[in-house]
Amino acid sequence: MCNMRYSKLQILLLLCTVVGFAILFLDLRPATTYVTFPSSNTIHRFSEVQPNLRFSANIFAGIKDHFFPSQCKPALSVVFVKTHKTGSTTMSSVINRFGFSRNESFLLYKNDTSHGHFRQTITSDVRELLPPLGISSGEYDSYRDFDIMSSHVRFLPNIEFLRKYMRQGSRAITVLREPTRQWESAFIFFNCAKMMQILHRNATEKIDTFFTSPLAYWNSTVDGQCKYYSRNGMWYDLSSNAAIHTNESEVYRELEILDQTLDLVLITEYLDESLLLLKKLMCWEYKDILYVTLNQRNATSVLNMYHEDQIRKWNRADVILYDHYNKTLWRKVQEYGPSFEQDLAHFRTLLKEYIMLCGIGDTIHRSKNRISFVAHNSSSLCQSLVSEGNSMIVKRQKTPLHL
Structure with a gap:
C-alpha cells in the first residue's frame, strides 16, 4: 500500500478547494432552508426582514461574501x-x-x-x-x-x-x-x-x-x-x-x-x-438621480x-x-x-x-x-x-x- 504524505499547505489548499466547490454548488441550488424569526417588539428598519416573515437562507452565504465579495447591485424597490x-x-x-x-x-x-x-x-x-x-x-x-x-x-x-x-x-x-x-x-x-x-x-x-x-x-x-x-x-x-x-x-x-x-x-x-x-444607498447610476425642480412658486x-x-x-x-x-x-x-x-x-x-x-x-x-x-x-x-x-x-x- 502506497503511503501518501501531504504537507500542511497542501491539506489547506485541498480543503479550500472543497469548500469553494461546496459554496458554488449550494449557491446554485434552489434554496430549501427557511428561517422563521420569533415575535419581537423591536422596531425594525423598513427594509429589514420583519418578525414572522420566512425567507430562504444559505448557511454558507457569509463565507462566500467574505471570500468572493459581490458587486453592488441596484435596489429596485x-x-x-x-x-x-x-x-x-x-x-x-x-x-x-x-x-x-x-x-x-x-x-x-x-x-x-x-x-x-x-x-x-x-x-x-x-x-x-x-x-x-x-x-x-x-x-x-x-x-x-x-x-x-x-x-x-x-x-x-x-x-x-x-x-x-x-x-x-x-x-x-x-x-x-x-x-x-x-x-x-x-x-x-x-x-x-x-x-x-x-x-x-x-x-x-x-x-x-x-x-x-x-x-x-x-x-x-x-x-x-x-x-x-x-x-x-x-x-x-x-x-x-x-x-x-x-x-x-x-x-x-x-x-x-x-x-x-x-x-x-x-x-x-x-x-x-x-x-x-x-x-x-440604492446603488443607482448618476442618470437615475437627475432632476429638474418641479411645482415651485x-x-x-x-x-x-x-x-x-x-x-x-x-x-x-x-x-x-x-x-x-x-x-x-x-x-x-x-x-x-x-x-x-x-x-x-x-x-x-x-x-x-x-x-x-x-x-x-x-x-x-x-x-x-x-x-x-x-x-x-x-x-x-x-x-x-x-x-x-x-x-x-x-x-x-x-x-x-x-x-
Missing part, C-alpha cells in the same frame, strides 16, 4: 413618503422615472384617480389599491410585492400596511424642508387664511394676523388639509400621533422610531448632496426675523425633526468617504449638461402661481425630467390586461 410642501414633487419625479422606465408596479390608492395618493387615509383594505402590473382587478390574493410607493401617505400609521404589500427589502426614504419655509408654503397653498377668516389680501399681512393669536385661529378650522398642515405638517405626515404638538418627550420617542425605520431622509436645501447619498412671502421666530415656536415638532435629520445628513456625508466632493461636482456638471441637452429653460405658469418647465428635446428622458409622471403611472396600472 423603494417607499418614498411624499411629504407636503417640501419640494417632494421633484423627488417623486426621480422615483417615478426610475420605476416607470423599468416597468415596475406602484402601490397606488384607487380612490385617487389622478395621482394615487393616500394622503390622510389610514388603510388596511387591499380593495383600495390598484392591482400590480400583470394582475387583473379583483385578484386580491395576487396584490403583493409592489415595487414603488411614491405617494402622499402618513408613514407610521400605515407602516404595517406598507410592509405587507411592498416587496420585501424595500428601502424607506422621505424628504424634509426648512420649517419656516415649509410652513409658509403650506399656509399659503392650502388657503389657510381664508379658512380662518383672515381676509387680508397681502400674504405677509395674513401671516402677521395669524400670529396675533395662532392657537385660536388654528382651533377655528375644521379637520382638513389646512388644519393638518398649518402646524407641524411634516411631523403629521411621518408620525403616528396627530396630537403631539406640545409634547416634546413624545416627539423624541417617535423620532427614535423613525430613526430605526427610515433608511434615508433627504433635505430640500441640500438636494444634490441628498441625492448623492440616495445613489449610494414664482414668488414667496417675505418673512422677517419675527415671522421666522414665531413659526419655529409654533412648529416645534417640525423644528426638532428637521434639525435632527439635517445633522444626520451631514454625518452620512462624512461617512460617504473622501470622494464625496468630487462625486458631487461630477453630478452637478451632469445636471447642467442634461438641462442644456434637453433644452430646458422656458416656463409656463399654472394655477396657484406654480411654474412648469418645458423640455424642447422630445426624448423620453428629457420629457420625464419635466414631469412628475403620476398620470402616466396611474393610467398604465389601471389599463385592463387585454389592452
Whole structure:
C-alpha cells in the first residue's frame, strides 16, 4: 500500500478547494432552508426582514461574501413618503422615472384617480389599491410585492400596511424642508387664511394676523388639509400621533422610531448632496438621480426675523425633526468617504449638461402661481425630467390586461 504524505499547505489548499466547490454548488441550488424569526417588539428598519416573515437562507452565504465579495447591485424597490410642501414633487419625479422606465408596479390608492395618493387615509383594505402590473382587478390574493410607493401617505400609521404589500427589502426614504419655509408654503397653498377668516389680501399681512393669536385661529378650522398642515405638517405626515404638538418627550420617542425605520431622509436645501447619498444607498447610476425642480412658486412671502421666530415656536415638532435629520445628513456625508466632493461636482456638471441637452429653460405658469418647465428635446428622458409622471403611472396600472 502506497503511503501518501501531504504537507500542511497542501491539506489547506485541498480543503479550500472543497469548500469553494461546496459554496458554488449550494449557491446554485434552489434554496430549501427557511428561517422563521420569533415575535419581537423591536422596531425594525423598513427594509429589514420583519418578525414572522420566512425567507430562504444559505448557511454558507457569509463565507462566500467574505471570500468572493459581490458587486453592488441596484435596489429596485423603494417607499418614498411624499411629504407636503417640501419640494417632494421633484423627488417623486426621480422615483417615478426610475420605476416607470423599468416597468415596475406602484402601490397606488384607487380612490385617487389622478395621482394615487393616500394622503390622510389610514388603510388596511387591499380593495383600495390598484392591482400590480400583470394582475387583473379583483385578484386580491395576487396584490403583493409592489415595487414603488411614491405617494402622499402618513408613514407610521400605515407602516404595517406598507410592509405587507411592498416587496420585501424595500428601502424607506422621505424628504424634509426648512420649517419656516415649509410652513409658509403650506399656509399659503392650502388657503389657510381664508379658512380662518383672515381676509387680508397681502400674504405677509395674513401671516402677521395669524400670529396675533395662532392657537385660536388654528382651533377655528375644521379637520382638513389646512388644519393638518398649518402646524407641524411634516411631523403629521411621518408620525403616528396627530396630537403631539406640545409634547416634546413624545416627539423624541417617535423620532427614535423613525430613526430605526427610515433608511434615508433627504433635505430640500441640500438636494444634490441628498441625492448623492440616495445613489449610494440604492446603488443607482448618476442618470437615475437627475432632476429638474418641479411645482415651485414664482414668488414667496417675505418673512422677517419675527415671522421666522414665531413659526419655529409654533412648529416645534417640525423644528426638532428637521434639525435632527439635517445633522444626520451631514454625518452620512462624512461617512460617504473622501470622494464625496468630487462625486458631487461630477453630478452637478451632469445636471447642467442634461438641462442644456434637453433644452430646458422656458416656463409656463399654472394655477396657484406654480411654474412648469418645458423640455424642447422630445426624448423620453428629457420629457420625464419635466414631469412628475403620476398620470402616466396611474393610467398604465389601471389599463385592463387585454389592452
